């Protein structure tokens with residue numbers, strides 16, 4: 001599980017190649033059913049023709065059908081489902097029925113600011129349809145991988161990826177997902193992984209989170225609530241904390257500055273000066289990065 005832009009799809013693909021188990025993306029399977037005109041696809045078509053979302057029972061049937069295929073016998077990664085608590089409950093029931101209870105639910109935790117940066121940096125080339133990120137994966141210039149005859153990609157931003165839209169999408173995601181996360185946290189299945197850093201670092205974290213995962217059924221029941229409690233905390237904390245923390249920090253600083261106690265202020269100032277002298281390069285780079293970011297935002 002993870003917000004749009006958390007990179008869970010990318011990581012799922014890395015695990016697929018490492019373990020040889022399929023990634024089951026409900027959105028993709030649904031599209032395939034509809035395209036192939038299967039019975040489930042027709043059922044979904046009929047629902048969608050009425051302008052409705054495909055109901056949970058149909059989605060669960062689609063998952064049941066998919067996990068029954070031979071390539072999923074050793075396990076599978078479910079991506080994009082469940083999104084609501086009733087779906088999560090339905091999934092648990094289905095998995096129990098099939099004798100393959102869920103081993104772990106991995107939450108990809110990324111700060112809101114970083115998510116906005118990742119998504120609002122996305123650009124698509126209108127010629128070759130390749131997706132780039134102006135911050136983390138900019139296209140080469142001149143381009144050698146665009147359509148024949150074009151030496152530059154023609155980048156545009158999807159309306160969905162504009163900053164204001166992204167913020168709203170993330171808010172809706174949070175709101176819808178929170179109950180699902182508590183559901184899995186209460187079940188002792190939730191593993192929160194910090195999803196900022198290099199792809200490889202994140203993969204290692206995911207593997208570590210999955211490793212200490214004895215089959216849940218073999219775990220003593222009494223051990224579960226304690227674990228759930230330990231994992232439950234980090235996720236919500238991260239999302240909301242920064243703004244508040246900053247405000248508190250600023251208040252403290254202001255109060256300190258107003259104090260007439262010069263003795264106390266002096267060593268701190270000296271310390272600050274020393275730090276400044278010791279790390280000029282780092283500060284310069286930080287300033288430069290900020291400038292570049294501002295520039296690319298304008299562009």
Ligand SMILES: [Zn+2]
Pocket residue numbers: 125126127128129130145146147152153154
């Ligand atoms: Zn292109």
